[in-house]
Amino acid sequence: MKLNWITSLTFLCFILFTGCTNTTSENAEMDKFINDLLDRMTLEEKIGQTVLYTSGYDVITGPTVDPDYKEYLKKGMVGGIFNAVGADYTRSLQKIAVEETRLGIPLIFGYDVIHGQRTIFPIPLGESCSWDLEAMERSAKIAASEATAEGVNWIYAPMVDISRDPRWGRVAEGAGEDVYLGSLIAAARVKGFQGNSLSDNNTVVACVKHYAAYGATMAGRDYNTVDMSLNELWNTYLPPFKASLDAGCGTIMTSFNDLNGIPATGNKYLLKDILREKWNFNGFVVTDYTSINEMIPHGYARDEKHSAEIAMNAGVDMDMQGGVYMNHLKTLIEEGKVSEKDVTDAARAVLKIKYKLGLFEDPYKYCDAKREKTDILTAENKEAARDMARKSMVLLKNDKQTLPLKEDKRIALIGPLAKDQYEILGCWSAMGDRDTVPVSVYEGLVDALGDNRISYAKGCDIQSDDTSGFDEAVRVASNADFVVMVMGEFHNMSGENNSRTNLSLPGVQLDLLKAIKKTGKPVALVLMNGRPLTINWEKENMDAILEAWFPGTMGGAAIADVLTGKYNPSGKLTMTFPQNVGQIPLFYNHKNTGRPFDPNDPQFAYGSKYWDVSNEPLYPFGYGLSYTTFTYSDLTLSSKEMTKDNPLKINIKLVNGGKYDGEEIVQLYIRDLVGSVTRPVKELKGFKKVFLKAGDSENIEFILTVDDLRFYDADLNYIYEPGDFHLFVGGNSDTKIKADFTLNESGRSEKPKPIKIK
Ligand code: BGC
Numbered sequence: 001m002k003l004n005w006i007t008s009l010t011f012l013c014f015i016l017f018t019g020c021t022n023t024t025s026e027n028a029e030m031d032k033f034i035n036d037l038l039d040r041m042t043l044e045e046k047i048g049q050t051v052l053y054t055s056g057y058d059v060i061t062g063p064t065v066d067p068d069y070k071e072y073l074k075k076g077m078v079g080g081i082f083n084a085v086g087a088d089y090t091r092s093l094q095k096i097a098v099e100e101t102r103l104g105i106p107l108i109f110g111y112d113v114i115h116g117q118r119t120i121f122p123i124p125l126g127e128s129c130s131w132d133l134e135a136m137e138r139s140a141k142i143a144a145s146e147a148t149a150e151g152v153n154w155i156y157a158p159m160v161d162i163s164r165d166p167r168w169g170r171v172a173e174g175a176g177e178d179v180y181l182g183s184l185i186a187a188a189r190v191k192g193f194q195g196n197s198l199s200d201n202n203t204v205v206a207c208v209k210h211y212a213a214y215g216a217t218m219a220g221r222d223y224n225t226v227d228m229s230l231n232e233l234w235n236t237y238l239p240p241f242k243a244s245l246d247a248g249c250g251t252i253m254t255s256f257n258d259l260n261g262i263p264a265t266g267n268k269y270l271l272k273d274i275l276r277e278k279w280n281f282n283g284f285v286v287t288d289y290t291s292i293n294e295m296i297p298h299g300y301a302r303d304e305k306h307s308a309e310i311a312m313n314a315g316v317d318m319d320m321q322g323g324v325y326m327n328h329l330k331t332l333i334e335e336g337k338v339s340e341k342d343v344t345d346a347a348r349a350v351l352k353i354k355y356k357l358g359l360f361e362d363p364y365k366y367c368d369a370k371r372e373k374t375d376i377l378t379a380e381n382k383e384a385a386r387d388m389a390r391k392s393m394v395l396l397k398n399d400k401q402t403l404p405l406k407e408d409k410r411i412a413l414i415g416p417l418a419k420d421q422y423e424i425l426g427c428w429s430a431m432g433d434r435d436t437v438p439v440s441v442y443e444g445l446v447d448a449l450g451d452n453r454i455s456y457a458k459g460c461d462i463q464s465d466d467t468s469g470f471d472e473a474v475r476v477a478s479n480a481d482f483v484v485m486v487m488g489e490f491h492n493m494s495g496e497n498n499s500r501t502n503l504s505l506p507g508v509q510l511d512l513l514k515a516i517k518k519t520g521k522p523v524a525l526v527l528m529n530g531r532p533l534t535i536n537w538e539k540e541n542m543d544a545i546l547e548a549w550f551p552g553t554m555g556g557a558a559i560a561d562v563l564t565g566k567y568n569p570s571g572k573l574t575m576t577f578p579q580n581v582g583q584i585p586l587f588y589n590h591k592n593t594g595r596p597f598d599p600n601d602p603q604f605a606y607g608s609k610y611w612d613v614s615n616e617p618l619y620p621f622g623y624g625l626s627y628t629t630f631t632y633s634d635l636t637l638s639s640k641e642m643t644k645d646n647p648l649k650i651n652i653k654l655v656n657g658g659k660y661d662g663e664e665i666v667q668l669y670i671r672d673l674v675g676s677v678t679r680p681v682k683e684l685k686g687f688k689k690v691f692l693k694a695g696d697s698e699n700i701e702f703i704l705t706v707d708d709l710r711f712y713d714a715d716l717n718y719i720y721e722p723g724d725f726h727l728f729v730g731g732n733s734d735t736k737i738k739a740d741f742t743l744n745e746s747g748r749s750e751k752p753k754p755i756k757i758k
Contacts, residue, residue, distance in 0.1 A: 633653045
């Protein structure tokens with residue numbers, strides 16, 4: 001049937017109206033249910049909903065388990081438990097809440113499912129190098145599905161802290177240094193975790209963290225101070241949080257750091273002015289592990305009671321493991337220092353999420369021992385992890401087409417990570433089995449090529465002074481035609497509180513590489529690590545380098561796929577690799593300074609630079625090679641001028657001129673030449689992942705609108721300004737393929753009121 005426009009419009013209105021009324025009536029039902037419940041709750045029970053304890057089932061990242069937590073639970077004084085995993089185990093705790101407390105309010109179960117639950121995917125920094133939003137959404141979906149099969153319904157991810165300092169170990173948990181890409185990845189991960197409905201059995205409520213600016217921790221030392229302009233906060237650190245919340249993220253975690261003198265956990269500006277008032281967030285806010293109590297050593301609270309007062313008044317709904325809400329909120333209300341309404345609202349926010357998860361209908365819906373047996377580590381999940389791992393890898397060097405491995409060659413596989421099944425899972429592997437399940441590189445290669453072509457030597461440890469394995473390694477290398485070295489970091493050299501000041505390969509690994517290089521055999525280096533490393537000698541001297549990050553359960557198989565050419569690598573770096581630690585923080589979208597250094601103008605001695613090293617990175621953001629060769633040509637813009645109603649159409653021709661089919665991540669950057677606040681030298685504004693068969697070409701099109709040119713000005717209005725822009729397209733952030741355009745009008749955000757710290 002052909003609909004005329006009036007029929008179509010009526011139909012559309014009907015759909016919108018019924019859609020809206022359904023949601024409205026569902027919300028009304030929920031509100032009624034929760035208000036009725038709150039009416040029946042004592043103050044102690046309301047406070048109970050704001051209390052979260054670890055069960056200690058898995059690794060804990062702060063002070064130890066409170067031995068009395070089960071006693072509190074029985075008294076209805078606990079709203080949630082984290083680090084409790086397993087259908088039976090979580091059921092046993094839920095049973096206490098449901099059957100032994102006065103109102104039987106179910107618990108919410110939280111857990112750090114950072115890159116998989118049982119089937120472990122690459123570390124998030126690795127995943128981000130795929131630039132593949134669909135794949136990352138799928139990885140989060142699988143993680144949620146496996147976690148819910150083991151009793152978990154609340155996941156402490158995505159971690160969206162923009163990270164520009166590779167000394168900081170937690171760069172491994174995030175999506176790298178870029179705001180635009182980081183925001184898209186944040187949203188994709190939230191969608192993957194939460195699916196279409198929180199009430200489905202295989203979805204969880206996500207918890208975006210760590211709010212806010214944790215990634216800017218001074219000197220890359222974990223938990224350290226953060227001090228930055230509000231302009232930087234809004235332009236760089238907040239957007240991925242906003243993107244997560246826009247994607248529907250139900251909860252948010254405060255960060256450990258202080259921000260401009262005020263700990264994030266007691267920061268009204270972050271938690272009330274921005275989160276509740278400006279962004280209308282209606283989920284709940286949880287602290288990081290004892291971060292309320294930590295306001296005491298921060299020098300912001302006198303004692304625990306004071307810290308509870310500050311946190312509740314700042315807008316924190318739930319206290320993770322601190323015990324201070326449980327111990328002090330009641331007295332604080334009696335003393336008039338905290339309002340009962342705020343505590344009721346906090347309890348309401350928590351109860352709403354429990355309602356949305358369907359816990360009031362069936363508190364045991366996630367404690368399904370049958371699903372726990374069938375839904376984890378399935379062949380399908382492992383295949384997805386293998387695919388994600390391949391997509392995450394970045395080919396940093398491939399001189400004279402060293403890789404892929406040639407069929408007739410004898411291969412020496414050498415290095416402390418070549419047979420490893422333990423480190424390969426990376427820094428936060430939840431319930432991932434490190435001992436038996438993961439596929440090592442050795443296993444992956446033997447599976448792909450058979451063991452008669454492969455000889456092995458460990459050579460050295462990841463970190464020790466012991467060189468006694470060198471001779472054997474050199475002998476094995478000398479008897480082969482080709483050497484694959486597998487080297488890197490311990491998994492726990494990155495992740496929480498695992499910062500480093502030296503970013504080279506630990507121990508004697510570099511010495512071993514040098515010894516192997518002397519054999520004259522071609523050498524490919526495969527790296528497993530949780531952060532960018534300073535690998536200058538390696539870049540100079542290796543024939544090929546594959547950055548594999550910590551690739552997870554199927555890592556060895558995925559590495560074999562790439563080494564053998566079954567998969568053509570397509571990943572691109574999402575964090576800059578520095579030449580040395582002294583250059584840090586080093587990131588592509590820095591400002592130009594008043595004295596930008598021009599290497600072509602050596603007369604200009606006072607350009608911003610170092611005495612001993614150039615300003616260039618070792619590898620720039622967006623960089624990554626393929627076995628094939630992509631070339632760009634014919635950049636055209638639809639106009640030299642852009643307005644609100646005339647977005648820019650950008651076209652460029654991409655040619656796969658090599659011998660392999662492959663994927664290229666085509667990147668679009670802009671530079672705003674003059675702004676009311678200084679603008680970065682380049683900003684990513686779009687990308688496309690394009691598959692081209694060998695010899696094929698394609699016209700790639702981007703559309704750029706005025707909204708892509710917005711930024712927060714000095715008064716924190718979200719604006720675009722008229723002026724001249726450069727536009728760049730290419731295969732990494734260092735691309736020189738450029739065109740210019742002009743924007744002829746200005747625009748402001750709808751809510752131009754500047755926000756000031758109160
Ligand atoms: C970490 C968080 C984590 C929490 C719960 C903290 O130490 O900073 O990222 O979610 O512990 O395990």
